[in-house]
Amino acid sequence: MTGRIRNHKSLKAVLLALALVLGACGEDKQSAGRPRPPTENEPPVVATVPVEPVPQTPAPKAHPVTAKTKETYQWYCAQCHGVKGKGNGINAPHTAVPPRDHTKAAYLETRSDEQLFHVIKFGGLAGGRAPCMPRWGHTLDDDMIHSLVNYIRELCHCEAL
């Protein structure tokens, strides 16, 4: 009787562990220390999360990149995306999915400004991306997020196709 309860418990633990391994943000054993470079058109990491409809946002060029934008990027984003946006911040070796390289035009061309805005505001999970990308909507206002999108466009020297 107790044996059965035990089994039941450990099965539950295994299932939970599985859920974590599949969807969590921490480094896993295989990839620890050598982050896998993101490939172009990489499929969403968390495939089970439905992509929310992309909200309509005003014309982004109304939010120029200022010294404050770059400061904000250095303060909050660089800890994962790196000082130059190359995806090699101090946390990068410890995240299951590497932070995006913001200088990589080939990938960022495939993403619209609205999609980038959405992921920054609501987080990776809400945008069909990895949960290691936090949501910044309670920290930064929309104007700042728009100007960060423009800054990322400067870093990649690219526009959405």
Added chain:
Amino acid sequence: MTTTTPFSRRFLFGALLLLPLLTGIGKAHAGPDVASLVENGCDACHRLEASIPEEGRKGPDLFFSGNKFQKQWLLNWLQSPQPVRPSGYTSDPGFLEGKPTVAVPHPAADAPEAQALTEALMQMKVEGLETAPPEVAEPLSKGLRFKIKILFERDYGCIACHQTVNLVGEPRGGVSGPTLLNAGDRLQAEWVYNWLKTPARFEPKSRMPVFDLTEEERIQLTRYVMWHKTEKEEK
């Protein structure tokens, strides 16, 4: 403070200059006795009063130490300080390279000094914190812990910045935030509960995003953080 630490003399000098100013503030507010902290030069890097400007801080604020820390942890840590933030305090010039430059190693005190410093720090409190519900102190069952782990690692991605314990008890996680591996020895549950809702109250310039947690999530994450002790009561 051991006189052999290279910067204790430097900071003693700075402290002497600031002494009249700070003791003045202390008296005006009839607050805790910060004299032992000032004598030891702690104020060269830490704010001991909320009224001191934020600019130029080299270490985390200590004016709410009595709300934040566990007394025993302070007493031990001040005698043999180990890094809490693997990349240093957020203002450290080496932070974004993950190579802290300030207070490496942190100044250490001998036992009687540590005792006096701990007494002073534990008196330093801020008023008006939200009272945490009693659940935050209850031990966490394994099942619930795994559930909250998903919240911590997947829903909010906290592990991208904070070291915690994985399923087989090994440390893992990012290095930009303070380690949480011994958070249950170091922090007070009520402080964690308050931090999760109003971090700006304790750190006006954090690098951590602000989260809009539900009350249940806030309680669960507090319990999960507090579960991380050096000696865990396995359940």
